[in-house]
Amino acid sequence: MDLNLSEEQKLVQETARDFARKTVLPRASEIEESKAVPKDLWLEMGRLGLLGVAIPKEYGGIEAGFLASAIVMEELSYASAGLTLSYGAHSFLCAHNLYSASSDEQRKKYLPKLCSGEWIGAFALTEPGSGSDAASLQTTAVLKGNEYILNGTKIFITNGSVADVIFLLARVRRGSGKTRLSAFIIEKGFPGFSVSKDIPKLGTRGSPLSELVFQDCRAPKENLAGEEGKGLSYMLNGLDMERAVFSGMPVGIAQAAFDYASRYALARRQFGQSISGFEMIQEMLAQMATEIEAARLLTYQAAWRLDQGLEVSKYASFAKLFGAQMVSRATQAAVQILGGYGFTKEFPVERYFRDAVLIGIGGGTSQIQQLIIAREILKEARLR
Ligand SMILES: Cc1cc2nc3c(=O)[nH]c(=O)nc-3n(C[C@H](O)[C@H](O)[C@H](O)COP(=O)(O)OP(=O)(O)OC[C@H]3O[C@@H](n4cnc5c(N)ncnc54)[C@H](O)[C@@H]3O)c2cc1C
Numbered sequence: 001m002d003l004n005l006s007e008e009q010k011l012v013q014e015t016a017r018d019f020a021r022k023t024v025l026p027r028a029s030e031i032e033e034s035k036a037v038p039k040d041l042w043l044e045m046g047r048l049g050l051l052g053v054a055i056p057k058e059y060g061g062i063e064a065g066f067l068a069s070a071i072v073m074e075e076l077s078y079a080s081a082g083l084t085l086s087y088g089a090h091s092f093l094c095a096h097n098l099y100s101a102s103s104d105e106q107r108k109k110y111l112p113k114l115c116s117g118e119w120i121g122a123f124a125l126t127e128p129g130s131g132s133d134a135a136s137l138q139t140t141a142v143l144k145g146n147e148y149i150l151n152g153t154k155i156f157i158t159n160g161s162v163a164d165v166i167f168l169l170a171r172v173r174r175g176s177g178k179t180r181l182s183a184f185i186i187e188k189g190f191p192g193f194s195v196s197k198d199i200p201k202l203g204t205r206g207s208p209l210s211e212l213v214f215q216d217c218r219a220p221k222e223n224l225a226g227e228e229g230k231g232l233s234y235m236l237n238g239l240d241m242e243r244a245v246f247s248g249m250p251v252g253i254a255q256a257a258f259d260y261a262s263r264y265a266l267a268r269r270q271f272g273q274s275i276s277g278f279e280m281i282q283e284m285l286a287q288m289a290t291e292i293e294a295a296r297l298l299t300y301q302a303a304w305r306l307d308q309g310l311e312v313s314k315y316a317s318f319a320k321l322f323g324a325q326m327v328s329r330a331t332q333a334a335v336q337i338l339g340g341y342g343f344t345k346e347f348p349v350e351r352y353f354r355d356a357v358l359i360g361i362g363g364g365t366s367q368i369q370q371l372i373i374a375r376e377i378l379k380e381a382r383l384r
Contacts, residue, residue, distance in 0.1 A: 031083050
């Protein structure tokens with residue numbers, strides 16, 4: 001792996017960094033309070049090409065790949081993890097999964113508007129009875145004439161209440177025979193679709209989280225994405241991609257916490273000197289900096305492997321697992337370095353600390369990443 005970024009990747013990084021630090025950061029508290037996707041920022045991200053980083057140009061994207069995508073996740077998370085979660089659900093879980101599964105006609109219908117920001121996307125996999133065991137989902141789709149009739153409930157859907165388009169996994173039932181996991185493109189106006197509740201949460205509050213209900217929801221037959229019965233492979237490939245790209249998120253949150261805490265340590269004086277002179281403070285800062293760099297390299301490696309078309313599951317799980325552990329430690333250390341001030345809403349580190357918790361849960365918990373890693377390393381050990 002070449003550790004130098006290409007000119008294109010550097011340009012995407014600079015664009016995302018400039019936007020995140022000049023436009024998003026000053027509004028981070030407002031985004032947190034609003035619990036909504038700010039439409040003006042969304043359209044600006046579309047204009048900058050950030051909403052379609054890994055989508056081919058012919059469908060409205062900039063075709064810069066997954067490493068560039070992970071870098072955008074990192075840069076945006078530095079400013080607002082809430083906005084970044086909505087961004088990731090839209091650009092990768094909805095738009096990119098739709099791109100991977102769909103026909104040319106479907107791509108042309110949905111992707112340009114998702115890439116421009118005119119539409120907001122969501123991804124609906126999780127159900128009240130199936131989280132880690134996602135493949136056991138129970139939402140059904142039955143073909144009647146020219147429509148699929150969908151029934152079921154989806155929970156913890158980022159952007160669910162504001163989405164125009166939802167990439168959804170359901171089981172197609174034909175007669176009394178076996179069901180086949182399949183993907184659908186659902187539009188918010190389809191009859192029988194409703195948002196049953198918005199769910200308040202601990203962190204990433206700037207991003208709406210909802211429960212969705214499908215009650216005899218009618219989707220045109222053409223809204224089956226790809227082929228009936230291919231849902232499991234769309235889901236597994238999508239989860240690998242999600243874990244690699246979203247691993248930029250803990251890196252960005254932890255970098256923001258580190259930068260804040262190190263500036264604070266230099267400025268804060270106790271016992272007649274800067275607290276940055278105390279070795280126990282230095283130990284925390286050195287540990288944070290080292291682990292952030294390690295998480296960044298694991299993330300870049302996983303995203304780079306995706307770009308190269310190499311096997312990625314184990315590497316994506318390495319990045320996600322370590323990123324989750326690292327960001328919890330780093331944000332807690334940042335709170336500690338700020339002392340009592342770190343515990344208050346007056347300073348942003350308490351937000352970083354709350355935002356960090358999601359990383360070990362969403363897109364597959366840390367325990368699930370450990371299971372995947374163990375499965376892969378034991379498979380390799382058997383071959384040795
Ligand atoms: C803020 C937020 C945003 C989200 N956004 C989306 C979204 O946009 N779309 C979507 O579809 N989903 C989304 N999710 C859902 C998320 O992916 C699930 O919450 C996650 O996969 C875990 O599922 P669960 O919550 O049902 O927990 P469970 O699966 O019930 O897990 C509970 C506990 O049991 C452990 N556990 C489970 N199985 C095993 C096992 N085999 N071995 C050891 N331990 C195990 C878990 O690690 C966890 O500690 C979101 C969740 C959150 C919190």
